[in-house]
Amino acid sequence: MAPRSLKTRFSLPPGVPSTSTIRELARLFFLEYRWFQPVRYGGFNMANRLEAGPFNPDVLAGYYEDFKNFTIGAKTDRDFLQINPERHGEYPYAGSFTWMTSIVEPRKAKWREAHLRQVVEIMHLLGSPLVQSGPDDDFERKNWRCVPSEDGVGSRRDFNVRDYSEGFAGLYWRNFFGAPLVKHFGPRLDALPAEHRQALDGGIVLVQPYELPTQAMTPDGDAAEARLITALGPESFFDLPTLTRPTRVPDPASLPPRVS
Template sequence: MALRYLQTDFHLPPGVPRTSTVRDLVHRFFAGYRWFQPVRFGGVNMAERLEPGPFDPDVLAAYYDEFKGFTLGAKTDRDFLQLSPERHGRYPYTGMFTWSTSVVEAKKPGWREAHLRQVVEVMHLLGSPLVQSGIGDDFERKNNRMVPNEDGFGSTWVFNLRDYSEGLTGLFWRNIFGAPFVKHFGSRLDAIPATQRQSLDGGLVLVQPYELPTQAMTPEGDTAEARLITTLGPESFFDLPTLTRPTRVPDPASLPPPVS
């Protein structure tokens, strides 16, 4: 049976995080949070191996300092992290930090509580304006699609929306909105039932349509998501059935400035 991933995407501000920030980040993963035991690192293929014993964040920080990104994995493909800042400035809001693990973890109430607390801490560390967390299949169906080529031969994989400056592709299990989206949605956030909304440290707001990520892509999950999208305003979301792009997007002046 194929592994079902729980994916947590931290959308980054423009620019490349400082090496000192990344060192702090990876130290928290494995000295504080203990998300998994890191074994492999490098590019997408994770060709480098860590020495046995306590994790040394300086090893990964040195790699990041040279290459401005990394993938870090456990012994198996069950757990991994990937940091991919937008280095060239062409699409300034496409930078991403992603944490993937087995969705089985989210069955545990204590794990879900720790996940939320730790995600908020990492958001503040990275200056992330938006975090979305849910099952990988839900991201695939909302974020990308295959489009037939005009010449009739083959298809091309395209983004429904390139980044958060263009709006949102939908709501996932957990959606944590930073200042640009809190401002964007305004009082509409207050109209969401208290069971599906939570104010967090630093002015962040959690919107969670359903209790468990495995409720995504089910009739009850889709209904709960649609109801909240109606409350927040469908014009802020990509409409997959009609392929209609958002007509209301965050104010560019509210989006995070480049990392300095």
């Protein structure tokens, strides 16, 4: 059985983060937070190798300046980061920044505390209105489904909800809602049980159905998630059993403007 991965996905505002922002992110990732020892970088295949010695944020910033995306990873595929802004404006809220690591990390209370603080710091730096964290296979089951191909041969993957402007695919282990989404849920968010809701710096609100990400995709975890979705309003979420799309979505006027 393949090792399970923990995904932390930052939804980006429309547009492309500046190179200076990426340089600061790289400094935080590898010189302050020390998420992992970076070895490879580039496109998805990470064909370039970093020189031995202290990490230089200018290397990643320079690559980003040329290509407006990057993937950077450790020696193995256990840990990597990937940023994919939506550059063309066709789906302006679909850009993302993703951090992948082992699902065993959150067993440590100190790691969970650091994850909470660091996610909030990066949300503010990126202007991200939504971050969700949980097992990669939980993202897979909630965001994608197989549908018959248009030519009648085989099947293809199709998304359930493309981005937060279309509603939400579900709740995960950790769900960080920025100001536009706090406004969307309103008093329903305030009414959640205290053990599942936490106010964080800058008006961000954390919603967490269960203590550990390994509780996702279990009967108890699914039941906890369902209770919170009922409290927040199921009309804002994609319904997997019926494949029903959200009927209540965030007000477009409240969503982040395009960054330059």
